[in-house]
Amino acid sequence: MSEVNLAQARDIVAALRAGAVPRSGLEQIATGLDRILPVIEEELDEVAAGEGRGRSKWIRGEYGSGKTFATRLICARARQKRFATTEVQISINDTPLHHLETVYRRMMERLTTDAQGEGALRAVVDAWIFEVGEEVLRLKGIGEDDPQFAGFVEARLEEKLAELSVRNPAFSQVLRAYNRALGEGDYQTAQGLLAWLAGQPHIDRSITARAGVKGAVDGQAALTFLRGILTILRQSGHAGLVVVLDEVETVQRMPPPTREKSLNALRQLVDMLANAELPGMYLLVTGTPSFFDDYKGLKGLPPLYQRIATRFDETSRFDNLRALQVRLLPFDERRLVEVGRRVRDLFPSRAAERKAARVGDAFLRAMAAQVTRGFGGKVSVCPRWFLRDLVDVLDKVEQYEDYDPANQYELVIDEAALTPEELAARRGTEPAYPETRETEEADGASTRRLDG
Numbered sequence: 418m419s420e421v422n423l424a425q426a427r428d429i430v431a432a433l434r435a436g437a438v439p440r441s442g443l444e445q446i447a448t449g450l451d452r453i454l455p456v457i458e459e460e461l462d463e464v465a466a467g468e469g470r471g472r473s474k475w476i477r478g479e480y481g482s483g484k485t486f487a488t489r490l491i492c493a494r495a496r497q498k499r500f501a502t503t504e505v506q507i508s509i510n511d512t513p514l515h516h517l518e519t520v521y522r523r524m525m526e527r528l529t530t531d532a533q534g535e536g537a538l539r540a541v542v543d544a545w546i547f548e549v550g551e552e553v554l555r556l557k558g559i560g561e562d563d564p565q566f567a568g569f570v571e572a573r574l575e576e577k578l579a580e581l582s583v584r585n586p587a588f589s590q591v592l593r594a595y596n597r598a599l600g601e602g603d604y605q606t607a608q609g610l611l612a613w614l615a616g617q618p619h620i621d622r623s624i625t626a627r628a629g630v631k632g633a634v635d636g637q638a639a640l641t642f643l644r645g646i647l648t649i650l651r652q653s654g655h656a657g658l659v660v661v662l663d664e665v666e667t668v669q670r671m672p673p674p675t676r677e678k679s680l681n682a683l684r685q686l687v688d689m690l691a692n693a694e695l696p697g698m699y700l701l702v703t704g705t706p707s708f709f710d711d712y713k714g715l716k717g718l719p720p721l722y723q724r725i726a727t728r729f730d731e732t733s734r735f736d737n738l739r740a741l742q743v744r745l746l747p748f749d750e751r752r753l754v755e756v757g758r759r760v761r762d763l764f765p766s767r768a769a770e771r772k773a774a775r776v777g778d779a780f781l782r783a784m785a786a787q788v789t790r791g792f793g794g795k796v797s798v799c800p801r802w803f804l805r806d807l808v809d810v811l812d813k814v815e816q817y818e819d820y821d822p823a824n825q826y827e828l829v830i831d832e833a834a835l836t837p838e839e840l841a842a843r844r845g846t847e848p849a850y851p852e853t854r855e856t857e858e859a860d861g862a863s864t865r866r867l868d869g
Contacts, residue, residue, distance in 0.1 A: 421445050426763045433760065434808045436801050436834075443490040446759045448752050449745070450487055454494065456738040461495055464699050465656035471690040471698035475725055477709050478745035480838040481798040484703040487745060488661045491701060496531040499656040500699070501541065503527045506663045514668055515678035517685075521639035522616035524660060525646070538615055541646075545653040546596055549573050567600055577652060578645070585641040587630045588614070594628035614642070636682075640689065647697045657697030666708035670850055680718035687724055709742065747797035750785050756800065757781040757807050764811045768818075775814045776807075780823055784810075791828045795842040802830070802839065 421429075425442040432439035439446075460472050478484045492502040505523045507514050512523050530537040550561070553569045560566065571593055575582065578589040591614050598607035609624035616634045625631060634642060650658055668679040683702070689695045708714035715722040727742035736743065758781060766772045788803045789796045806828070813820045832840055837848040 421763050423765055426765050430760070430764055430808055430811075433804045434812075436805045438485050438489060440489070441493065443486060443493060445763055446756055447486070447490055448755050448759075449483065449748075450490065452736075453487070453738055453743060453745075454491070457491055458494060458498075460739075461498055461500065461656075461659070461699055464697060465498060465500070467651075467696070470693045471657075471695045471700065473687060473690055473700035473702065473741060475709070475742040476701065476703045476745060477706050477742060478703070479705060479747050479797050480836075481800055482745040482747045483800070484745060485663055488663060488701050488703060492529070492659055492661065495656075495659045495699070496529065499531070499654070500659050501528055501530045501537065501650055501655050501657075502659040502661070503529060504661040504663060507665050507667050509667055509670060513671075513675070513679065514662070514665060514682050515675055517636035517639045517682055518616055518634050520662075520682075521634065521643060524643070525615035528646075530655070538646075539611055541649060541653060541655070542592070542595070542611060542614075543599075545649045546570075546574075546592075546599070548653055549577065567597075570596065578648065581641070581645050581648060585638055585645075587628075587638070588642055588645040590630055591628045598627065616642070640685065643698075644695055647695060651697050655697075657699060659699045659701060661701045661703070663703050665702055666704045666714065669708060669711070669713040676713065676717060680715070680721055684718060684721040684724075687721065691724075706744075748800055750782075750789060750796055753785045753789075753796060753799060753803055754778070754781045756804065757785065760804060760807055761811065764808070764815075766811070766815050768815055771818070772811065772814055775821055775823070776811060780826075781807075783823075784826065787828050791830055792839065792842045793845050798839050798842040801836075 421442060425445070429439045429442045429445060457474060460474070464472050476484055476487060478487075488504065492504065495502055503524045504527055505512060505520055507520075512519055514520065525538050527535055528538045528541065529535045530541065533540040550566075550570055553566065553573055554560070556573075557565075557569055559569070574593055574596065575589060578592065582589045591610050595607050595610045595614070598604070598610060606624050606627055609620050610628055613620045613625055613628075613630070613634070616639060618633045620633070622631075647658055662683075665679075665683070668676050671679065686695075686700060690698065690700060704714070709725070710716065715725055725741055727737070727740045729736065729744060733744065733746055758778065761772065761776050761781070764772065784807065785796075785799075785803060788799050788806065792798050792802070806826075810822045810826055814822065830843065832843065835843065837850055840846075841848040
């Protein structure tokens with residue numbers, strides 16, 4: 418574990434206090450990823466080398482095995498290698514997988530670079546246009562005050578997007594109009610055009626008319642626009658783009674027609690990567706074993722299943738980590754205690770001696786055992802609650818001299834605060850998802866309207 422600064426430690430603890438995965442500093446508390454990370458970093462290097470095709474990695478693991486944690490750590494490592502990254506959490510209502518225009522919009526909203534952080538799309542596009550201008554300066558030997566400069570820049574923009582313009586001229590039209598609006602100081606129009614390019618709906622017609630485009634980005638156009646974003650990233654000095662599609666197992670709770678559309682969306686992405694249509698893209702998809710193995714998951718679309726299927730032995734000792742599909746092992750109490758030890762050690766404290774004395778390894782082991790019992794012995798679903806409770810204990814040790822968790826800590830579980838998976842483990846039942854029936858009815862009604 419590397420050194421952690423105070424601000425980073427506070428951010429990590431604040432996220433765990435809220436039961437969330439930290440946005441940064443994940444290497445400080447990572448366990449169980451030592452074998453997978455080096456392989457993925459090698460694959461990222463291959464994508465960055467510009468060998469044409471993008472890559473995908475499909476990460477399977479039970480709830481609580483750390484899939485979201487793993488993808489965020491991979492994204493952090495990727496940004497250190499000059500990749501941009503974006504994370505999309507698939508959900509039935511907010512970001513359904515079969516609505517590619519919505520998935521694309523979320524990608525653009527959460528586009529992240531090492532220099533700009535999240536929301537980096539404008540900075541990426543502006544850097545690309547600046548680089549185009551620099552090329553014109555070098556090639557033509559004229560300055561920005563030359564009357565011909567703007568025309569040369571537009572011509573150079575068109576050259577760089579020539580292949581993309583054949584597939585979808587709207588992308589380059591909007592970029593040209595965006596560049597003109599910036600040059601004219603019309604920042605409101607420029608902002609609106611960039612929002613349209615990012616898939617935002619309801620952009621005023623007076624703005625899109627400046628670029629000669631109509632309507633909004635639809636599902637098929639979204640994939641072409643994604644290729645355009647990849648082109649801009651590569652041409653502006655980025656190694657590529659890591660795209661995370663998290664929690665794709667939610668498609669299993671969709672009605673059959675919608676589920677098939679969602680799986681087809683994944684198949685399109687896989688085929689485009691295989692056909693070198695998304696160069697510079699590294700796709701990370703996470704899901705539970707049932708998503709990968711059941712007929713409500715990948716097996717529901719045989720062409721997709723045939724591409725992704727991977728054989729796993731009973732033991733993980735010789736897992737092929739270069740296969741498209743890799744598995745994360747569930748937490749056990751040893752790993753739970755190890756993570757607890759790391760959180761304790763980085764927890765910012767003005768009473769370090771008291772923290773060390775009151776929250777020792779023996780207490781961590783006892784606490785891990787108690788939390789595990791509270792969730793029916795299923796340690797795999799415990800990490801979120803365990804770490805949230807541990808931060809609560811550390812807070813109290815920090816604030817009260819007479820608080821001794823060995824004698825005063827008691828596991829109290831508010832079932833209303835549990836996820837469906839955690840509640841099912843606690844009760845010994847199957848997870849219940851209350852949104853499913855309502856969503857199925859709404860989706861069915863929508864399908865009837867479209868068909869009728």
